[in-house]
Amino acid sequence: xxxxxxxxxxxxxxxxxxxxxxxxxxxxxxxxxxxxxxxxxxxxxxxxxxxxxxxxxxxxxxxxxxxxxxxxxxxxxxxxxxxxxxxxxxxxxxxxxxxxxxxxxxxxxxxxxxxxxxxxxxxxxxxxxxxxxxxxxxxxxxxxxxxxxxxxxxxxxxxxxxxxxxxxxxxxxxxxxxxxxxxxxxxxxxxxxxxxxxxxxxxxxxxxxxxxxxxxxxxxxxxxxxxxxxxxxxxxxxxxxxxxxxxxxxxxxxxxxxxxxxxxxxxxxxxxxxxxxxxxxxxxxxxxxxxxxxxxxxxxxxxxxxxxxxxxxxxxxxxxxxxxxxxxxxxxxxxxxxxxxxxxxxxxxxxxxxxxxxxxxxxxxxxxxxxxxxxxxxxxxxxxxxxxxxxxxxxxxxxxxxxxxxxxxxxxxxxxxxxxxxxxxxxxxxxxxxxxxxxxxxxxxxxxxxxxxxxxxxxxxxxxx
Numbered sequence: 525x526x527x528x529x530x531x532x533x534x535x536x537x538x539x540x541x542x543x544x545x546x547x548x549x550x551x552x553x554x555x556x557x558x559x560x561x562x563x564x565x566x567x568x569x570x571x572x573x574x575x576x577x578x579x580x581x582x583x584x585x586x587x588x589x590x591x592x593x594x595x596x597x598x599x600x601x602x603x604x605x606x607x608x609x610x611x612x613x614x615x616x617x618x619x620x621x622x623x624x625x626x627x628x629x630x631x632x633x634x635x636x637x638x639x640x641x642x643x644x645x646x647x648x649x650x651x652x653x654x655x656x657x658x659x660x661x662x663x664x665x666x667x668x669x670x671x672x673x674x675x676x677x678x679x680x681x682x683x684x685x686x687x688x689x690x691x692x693x694x695x696x697x698x699x700x701x702x703x704x705x706x707x708x709x710x711x712x713x714x715x716x717x718x719x720x721x722x723x724x725x726x727x728x729x730x731x732x733x734x735x736x737x738x739x740x741x742x743x744x745x746x747x748x749x750x751x752x753x754x755x756x757x758x759x760x761x762x763x764x765x766x767x768x769x770x771x772x773x774x775x776x777x778x779x780x781x782x783x784x785x786x787x788x789x790x791x792x793x794x795x796x797x798x799x800x801x802x803x804x805x806x807x808x809x810x811x812x813x814x815x816x817x818x819x820x821x822x823x824x825x826x827x828x829x830x831x832x833x834x835x836x837x838x839x840x841x842x843x844x845x846x847x848x849x850x851x852x853x854x855x856x857x858x859x860x861x862x863x864x865x866x867x868x869x870x871x872x873x874x875x876x877x878x879x880x881x882x883x884x885x886x887x888x889x890x891x892x893x894x895x896x897x898x899x900x901x902x903x904x905x906x907x908x909x910x911x912x913x914x915x916x917x918x919x920x921x922x923x924x925x926x927x928x929x930x931x932x933x934x935x936x937x938x939x940x941x942x943x944x945x946x947x948x949x950x951x952x953x954x955x956x957x958x959x960x961x962x963x964x965x966x967x968x969x970x971x972x973x974x975x976x977x978x979x980x981x982x983x984x985x986x987x988x989x
Contacts, residue, residue, distance in 0.1 A: 530568055532609070533589035537569060544578065548676065552878045555616055556608045558601040559852070560859075560946055567594070567608035571615045575693060576702055579615065582701030583731065586613055592975045595640060595727040597666035599973065601673065602848075602859055603944030605726045605980050612978075617668050623647045631739045632691060636745050637668025637732050644737065653739040656683040660845040668732045674724030676940030679894030682774040682935045683740065685940070687723040691783045692736035695722050695729075698971040708736050721966065725944050727977040729970040743774060748837035749816065750851045750871075751828045752801030756877070758824025760870040763895055766807065767866075768817035776807035776896030777844050779925050783892050786850045787843050796843060801826040806844045806897070808837075847892050851903045857890070858919050860902040861947075862941030869898050872933050876902070879929065884922055886910045899939035927953040941982045951982070 537545050546552075547569050554883035556565025561590070568591065573579045586593050592612040601770050610613045617638040625633035626648055633655070635644055640663040643805045644655045656819060657670055660675030669675070671693070675686045693704040705719040706712055722730055738758060753759055759778060788795060809815075819825060831837035851857045864872045873891075882888065886907050893900035906915040906920065927937050927950040937943075943947050964982050967974075 525569070529589040529591060532586065533591050533613075533804070534569065536585055537571075540578075540581075544572050546572070550860075551650075555596055555599070558599040558604065558606040560574040560602055560604045560691050560944070563607065563609045563652070565608060565613055567614045569613045571613055572615070572619050573615065574619050576620075578697070579617075579620075579696045579731060579733050580700045580702055582613075582615060583696055583698065587700065587973060587975055590973065590975065592978050593773070594977055595668070595672070595731045595733070595845060597669035598661070598664045599639065600661040600665040601944065602861065602941040602946075603673075603938065604946045605942050605944030605977070606669070607671065609945075615940065617666065617731075617733065621666075625652050626653065626739070627651075627708070630708050632736050632741060634734065635667050636734050637671075639667045641665045641667060641670060642876070648739055649742060651890065652742050655689055655737050656740045657686050657689060660848060662935060666933040667735060667737070671723055671732050671735060672727050673940070673942040675962050676894065676897065676899055678775045678777060678841075678894065678900070680894060680940075681776055682770070682772070687720065689738045689740070690723060690735055691738045693719045693722055693732060694734035696731040696733055698730070698973060698976050702733075703730065703925045706736075721970075724942070726944060726981050728981050729965055730976065739740065743810055746774065746808055746810055746837070747813055747816070748831040748840055749795055749806075749828055750843065751805040751807065751819070751841045752797050752799060752826040753805065754801060754805045754820070754826055756803065756825040756870065756873055758822055759805065759823055759873075759895075761824070762805060762819055763870070763875045765818065766809075766815055766900065767896075772810040773808065773896055774810060775806065777893070778895045779804050779844060779847060779892035780890070782830060782841060783847045783851075783890050786854060787846050787888065790850045790853050791846065793839065793842075796840060797827040797829055799827040806841065807839075844892070846899070847890065848903065851890050851905065855905050856924065857903040857905050857943070859946075860904075860923065860937075861899070861939050861941040862902070862926065862930050862935055862937065863897075863899045864930070864933045865894070865936035866898040867934050868935075869900070872900070872929070872935070875929055875933075880922070880925065883925065884918060886914075887894065887922070892938060894939075898935075923950065930954070945980060948979075948981060948983075959962075 556567045593609040594612045596616045620636040621638040622636045695703045888905045890903040931953040
């Protein structure tokens with residue numbers, strides 16, 4: 525019987541400083557999962573490099589012993605992409621969190637992959653600049669993870685996804701070689717842009733260790749309003765009025781009363797409006813409010829509150845941003861992260877409302893998302909009396925039903941969370957057979973031994989010598 529590669533791998537790890545790796549049960553449990561909790565964590569070791577050179581050394585060592593590696597950042601992912609369930613070594617980049625000086629001429633900043641998203645905001649805001657990637661988990665998510673999943677968030681309607689704000693990348697390949705791609709160049713037409721392959725690749729092609737981020741001017745004058753409306757028709761009318769007005773929106777979000785109720789259940793602040801409503805819109809824009817004046821005359825308008833200060837705007841936004849956290853505080857939800865063309869959102873929401881609750885009446889639905897970019901989030905929990913086992917069986921049918929509706933709208937089963945382990949069974953609803961095969965071929969080129977985040981996005985391929 526051939527010797528297991530684990531023992532000699534762990535023996536060689538001992539040559540690294542003791543604070544660079546761990547096999548303690550506590551660390552394995554902590555670093556072996558992300559927020560999705562899809563199974564029991566089972567990493568063989570946790571690696572804590574302090575710089576790019578150590579990442580290269582760890583990857584070369586893992587390759588020699590055929591030990592798989594799971595790259596890990598803030599572990600705020602919602603698709604199981606950072607989970608180690610099969611004896612992999614978790615490579616945590618959290619100690620590589622350096623943020624370089626802000627380049628005011630190029631409007632860029634170099635950061636290591638473990639830098640926390642919010643820390644980048646704090647480092648750039650004093651210069652009147654920002655990295656315009658923003659979402660509820662910004663206080664714990666890391667830049668490397670943001671890039672590896674091409675994260676979206678609340679500002680996509682204005683700024684686009686993460687890939688729009690990455691000029692250069694530093695990536696460690698499965699061979700242990702360090703690639704430096706594009707640097708601070710705004711223009712570079714020397715063939716295909718390899719950098720773009722790694723953005724959104726979820727660590728299956730290489731490990732992102734550093735990035736040159738492009739910065740945008742901070743918005744100076746924003747109007748922020750929370751609206752309550754009676755029905756989906758009102759949501760549609762207000763959204764269309766806003767989109768066709770020419771107003772410069774930086775956020776156009778929606779959520780339902782069930783989302784508001786669960787947020788209120790887990791926070792001390794009172795309900796922010798005078799009247800409750802079935803639907804809510806969280807809207808932010810720059811400039812005057814000419815587009816907004818007719819909104820209060822809409823027949824479905826129930827109530828609204830315009831922020832009078834930055835602090836009040838943060839308070840109103842918190843009711844939208846705490847939805848996912850609040851649902852998870854109640855129980856471990858099933859999450860769907862769907863994207864459709866923006867003009868199809870109203871009909872898509874209508875189709876959801878017609879098909880899902882009637883077919884799955886024993887589920888509690890929390891529907892919210894980014895109306896302005898077509899990205900919708902559906903969280904579901906079992907109603908009282910619905911056992912965990914029944915819930916799990918039901919989810920198989922529910923997730924397939926959601927994927928089928930998404931396919932019918934030519935949408936994506938992963939708008940911003942990535943594919944990971946959780947969405948992999950449904951990838952064929954959004955990508956064709958040839959597309960999936962091409963991803964597999966790319967994986968084989970960049971990672972012929974199959975050691976980088978195997979089993980994520982696509983099925984693990986047989987390693988080559």
